[in-house]
Amino acid sequence: MGVIKMSARTLLAMAAAVGAGLAYGTTSPAPAGARPVPAALTQAAAAIAKELATHCPLAPAGDTESYNRCRQHLYGDSALRAQLPAYLIWGRQSKVPNATLRQTNLTQFSPEVWTSMYAPLFMFNGKHTVEWVPEEKSFLVRLQAAFRNRLAPGQFPYPFWHEEAKWAMYENANGLMLWINPDTLKVKAAQFTDRAPNPLLHAVAPVNHGKHDNATWLWTDARGVTQPAVSLFDGIYRADNPHLKAMDRQYRDLALQMRESQCTSCHVPNNPDKMSRLVLLSTPVHAAGEIDRLIRSVKEDRMPMDEYRTSYALPDEAKKALLQSAEEFKATVEAAKAWEHRHQAVKPTAPAPVGRVPGMNVSSNQPQQVAK
Template sequence: MYLSLFMFSGEHRVEYVQRERLYLIRLQSAFRNRLPPGQFPYPFWHDEAKWGVYQATNCILLWVDPKTARIVIGQFTERGEGSAVVASKPLSPKFDGNWMWMDKEGRIQPRVTLFDGLFRQHNPYLPKLDFTYRTLALRMRDAQCENCHMPNNPFPMRRLVIMHTPAHAAGEIGRLMKAVREDRMPLDEAGIEQPLEPGLKRALLESGSAFEALVKAAKEWEAAQRD
């Protein structure tokens, strides 16, 4: 959902960083700032400085665990060696305050944040996933999760977990469930972790568990199609 926002020339460099005990792959890149708005996971331009950094990106950093050969961290930077692979004129779109919207054809945008951006159209779990996500979204709203877990990070969290779209929720549902079970959310005005009211917690855990199970089943079905 994020890596496809960049262009690559194929130029790269690999090194082992002893301090981190990880391999670092540097990919020369450039940001695709002229994509239609619905192709971005959310309106990056809501923050002018953040949007500027994206547009200036010239390198993608992938940190790889040598024990598993898996990427554990992905980063972008404007401080890579050389210039971006493609020179593009910076754009300055205006943020209208909407994280999601309907396009002229009546389709929900950003399109890439919907389930059809994650799963095949004929995945048998899609109908139930859509229903359970809607239920979960209502429970998250009741629990005021959207007060914090939004792209603009209203309560500056060191690690922002975004939950406002189906695709983001599918990727972070495990983290959400763990935090709710351990009474680590919400945060009060002083930033101190507080338990949810019992009824809200129970409802959120029930809807979250159903959604988490379906996400797992849908992913397993997708994996089976590739075997």
């Protein structure tokens, strides 16, 4: 067979093409016994990576406009949301070496909660890989990412800095991991990590928000506005949505009923009972995403739980009051969604200014962020 001659320019072009493929989207070679990556997953991963790089690109970590654009896109008919199941679990990668998802405490979210409050906190460059992980019996899409650590406190779903180690991992995150169910090709779990194989995508200027009391998940800022604003449907529902006031009132009533029924002592971000699969009910958006589960669990006497993690039935009157509040809140949330759907041709109003964490010594409406 004759030798095929190629010019130096051709060889360089081929090398560049291979390098680009390795940088922006690769499928790791499958070792013996591993499952090959389906073409549909390769295509979906590439679409998600491109979408994230386009609508959630790298920007200054405190760029609110960039964050809002990312948030509004992901919450809509995005490629990412199309790959999400009825619920997914989310959290940081465990610091324990080789810890599996089953061994890691994670939080359960509905797609609308995760795409509106958590995923938009990250920025992407489009580079990703897809591989099979036999220990998890799942495919893994790794996305290079960076975290928006310099946003105002009201733009986080709750004060992530209530735990120093959690906030540090968020600030230094360099990757997002999407765990894919091999049967459905849907995302079953998502994690952020500061141990991705790629370097940080930009220099991190740490922010010190001060010590958190591990109890205040909603607060009122100096202007009398409840924060975090993102947990009140801000920027997702239009300001003229006629159901907003009713949702706020009904959530407050629901929160009171849950507190009296001992339902809020567990379902809060600091996870006092160390549940392996936490469900948050501490803000209106979180509660709206889990309202069906809440109603079902109360009806079936699977919550609340006692100090030994044993569920028990509420007294009849308390159960009736809690279910009534939950059903009313659910009905109004559904009405608000229906109104938004009918008016979807109209662009949502810009999110309201976000406020400060209580106790911070600031003289303006903007939160003070102190570099460490």
